[in-house]
Amino acid sequence: MNIKDIAKVAGVAVSTVSRVLNDHPDVSSETREHVLRIIDQYNYIPNNSARNLKRVSTNTIGVMVKGRDNPFFSKMIQAIEDLIAREGYSMVLHYHHVPLDDTDAAIEFIKEKRLRGLICLGGDFTEARMNALEGLDVPIVLTSVDMGGVTSHNVSTVTIKNEHAAQYAVAYLIRLGHRRIGLVTTSENDTSVGRLRMQGYKNALVDAGIKIDQSLIVDSDYTFKCGYDACKHMLDLDERPTAIFAISDVMAIGVGKAILDAGLRIPEDISVMGFDGLDYSQYFHPSIATVSQPVLEMGRISAEVLLEHIKSKIGGRQVILDTELLIRASVSEVISK
Incomplete structure (x- = not known):
């Protein structure tokens, strides 16, 4: 415009x-x-503002992180910073946790800091708001954000197959004999990875002929405490689950602590499965089975895609990376009582 x-x-x-x-x-x-x-x-940026943007901060790249308490992005941030520093750019980091639309927050960040490019780690970005980002004409990479394959001339995505990975993890629990599998997920406001991982959970149950029990699905958030509270809710059910799948490792650790605090055993009484592959999950006792994401690779590729866009003026890439299901001590076959 x-x-x-x-x-x-x-x-x-x-x-x-x-x-x-x-x-x-x-x-x-x-x-x-x-x-x-x-x-x-x-979101109009006047020509003179665009010229100022190039003149004032041609070497500044922004990284906007959704939330404050999710350690998933820590290694990713380091990988991004290392690469952009080698290419002669500086990085400014912004943690977005206020109740402001993620798209609006990204636009505000770009304008305020006059960024040469932006990498968003997490967040709820929708196709409906894509035109607002396009109007900035600043290279943007959405990482760990699932737009369903939608990109634009200045917006690229780096992600995984969230729905497929979650379905595979829950299907593994089903193969172990679990039929009552709880889900700790995010609220309906999460239109990106949370929604897809919940759909993967449901797909696995339907494929196995298991009826979806809404009492076993608890909305939560990406914190230890939220995972803990969600698990306590499930433990109060007349018939508690034999396994719980949490859509992040941080939630899964909270789930694990709630189970142990209730005097129950993992996995003898309840199996626990997480998602992300955080170091925390490996050193929890017992170590938590999880879907491992290639965090360092995601960070490196995000920076590479952005830098290439800055240099060549060609964007709109979609990169989908593989995950790995890590089987650890927190899962086992259902033990007959």
Whole structure:
């Protein structure tokens, strides 16, 4: 979108928009406010702002992380920083945890820091808001974000097959004889990986002819405490689950602690399966089975895709990486009582 488009939408002359942008005094306050609202609505960056962006911070790349307490992204951030530093760029890190739409937060971050490019680690980005990111004309990589294959000229994605990986993990529990399998997931507001991992859980149950029991599905969040509280809820059921699948290792560790605090055994009484492949899960006792994501590779490729876009002006890539199911001590066959 250019200045002519803004003028057309606002119903004013191009010269009026120009005077507003240059803060000329000969524009009424009502007209000025109207034009500024249109500019904000369409995330318009004036040509002079774009030139300033290139002139002021051509070597600055932003990394926006969803949340504050999820250690999943730690190694990924290090891999990104190492690569962009070798290429002569600097990195500015932003943890987004306020109740602001993730797309709006990314736009605000780009404008405020005048970023040359942006990598978003996690978050809820939708096809419906893609046009807002496209309007910035700044290279963006969405990592650990599933857009269903949707990209654009300036937006690329690096992800895994979340639904398939979750389905494979739950199917493994079913092969061990588990029929009552609990799910610790995120709320319906999670339109990305949480939704897909929950769908994978449901797919595995349906394929095995197991009826989906909504009482075994507990909405939570990506924290130890949320996993702990969700598990306590399941333990209070008249018929508790024999296995619990948590859509992140952080949640799974909370689940494991709740089971042990209740005087139960893992896996003899309840098996536990996580997702991510965090070091924490390996050193919990007993070690937690999990779907391992290639974290370092995801970070490295995210930086490579962004840097290549900056250099070649060609974006819109979709990279899908493989996962690995790690079988550990927290899962076993159902033990007959």
